[in-house]
Amino acid sequence: MPAVRPLRGPDFGFPPVTSRNTPLTPEETAVRVRGILLIVGAVFFFAFLDTCAKFAGRNGIPAIEIAWARYSISVVFAVIALRPWRHRADYIMRRPWMQVWRALFLLGSTVLNFFAIRHLQLAETGAIMFAGTLVATALAGPLLGEWPGPRRWAAVIVGFIGVLIVIQPEPSHFNPAALYSVAASLCYAGYSLSTRVLSHTESSSSLLIYASLLATVVLTPALVPVGVWPSNWLVALALVGTGLAGGIGHWFLIASHRDAPPTVLAPFTYTQLIWMIALGFFAFGDVPGTSTLIGAALIVASGLYALYREQVRRDR
Numbered sequence: 001m002p003a004v005r006p007l008r009g010p011d012f013g014f015p016p017v018t019s020r021n022t023p024l025t026p027e028e029t030a031v032r033v034r035g036i037l038l039i040v041g042a043v044f045f046f047a048f049l050d051t052c053a054k055f056a057g058r059n060g061i062p063a064i065e066i067a068w069a070r071y072s073i074s075v076v077f078a079v080i081a082l083r084p085w086r087h088r089a090d091y092i093m094r095r096p097w098m099q100v101w102r103a104l105f106l107l108g109s110t111v112l113n114f115f116a117i118r119h120l121q122l123a124e125t126g127a128i129m130f131a132g133t134l135v136a137t138a139l140a141g142p143l144l145g146e147w148p149g150p151r152r153w154a155a156v157i158v159g160f161i162g163v164l165i166v167i168q169p170e171p172s173h174f175n176p177a178a179l180y181s182v183a184a185s186l187c188y189a190g191y192s193l194s195t196r197v198l199s200h201t202e203s204s205s206s207l208l209i210y211a212s213l214l215a216t217v218v219l220t221p222a223l224v225p226v227g228v229w230p231s232n233w234l235v236a237l238a239l240v241g242t243g244l245a246g247g248i249g250h251w252f253l254i255a256s257h258r259d260a261p262p263t264v265l266a267p268f269t270y271t272q273l274i275w276m277i278a279l280g281f282f283a284f285g286d287v288p289g290t291s292t293l294i295g296a297a298l299i300v301a302s303g304l305y306a307l308y309r310e311q312v313r314r315d316r
Helices: 026-058 061-081 082-090 096-116 122-144 151-166 180-196 204-223 233-257 262-284 290-316
Strands: none
Touching: 026 061, 026 096, 026 122, 026 180, 026 233, 026 262, 061 082, 061 204, 061 233, 082 204, 096 122, 096 180, 096 204, 122 151, 122 180, 122 262, 122 290, 151 180, 151 290, 233 262, 262 290
């Protein structure tokens, strides 16, 4: 197993996060609060990204083109924000093929999700996508040797029950577009696991830039036969919005992890569901059904419990 080296992201001017058992000082508490606010802002931009993508898709833009705009604009934003020429050593690929697989998993998750949100509410796709973390928990055992205990397996099972409640597989209620969202969730699980592996050898900033760059390279030739010109300036603005929201969201994500440890931040990522419900209502008039809310609650609860059990295991 390669030696673990600290991730070195861009210098946002924030003090590094230290790990210790003594109580936090007021200044350190303020830094952690800032990290929490940043992660909440990050998931808002991710929800806004899906909102822009849904609007563009409803106005005739193919999913491939929306994904291309999302990544091509994001990579430009990332280069401007991170200025990789300042820390060239951080951008040397130590596991290039794993970087490629990670980018493909992320790309598959994005494109499949954009297919799904054409026909499903944002709340529905958001709830199903969060199940990807539970899939990653289940697969971490055979793939990474990180076997979950019986309580985390129970959380995974409860989460999958939540997914079934959201997608309602009985013929009278089932929407086939939910299969796109399930497939996107599986791709996200692969992305999450590959990120965990690469975090031991690659810098966080290189993971951000290379994922967007490789996705843009893959999508560019696929764009040629399907690309269309936006029908009006609002649609064009939505396409630009996907890229900017993705870039800003990931920028906030990196900054948040410089202020607070993942165990503090992870529960707040679920606020993305609140943003998606709110944006879905204000942008498209979507009101999530009872089954969506119940299923989403089960998925969130099981995800938080799995996170808690993982922290307990690490503390031991």
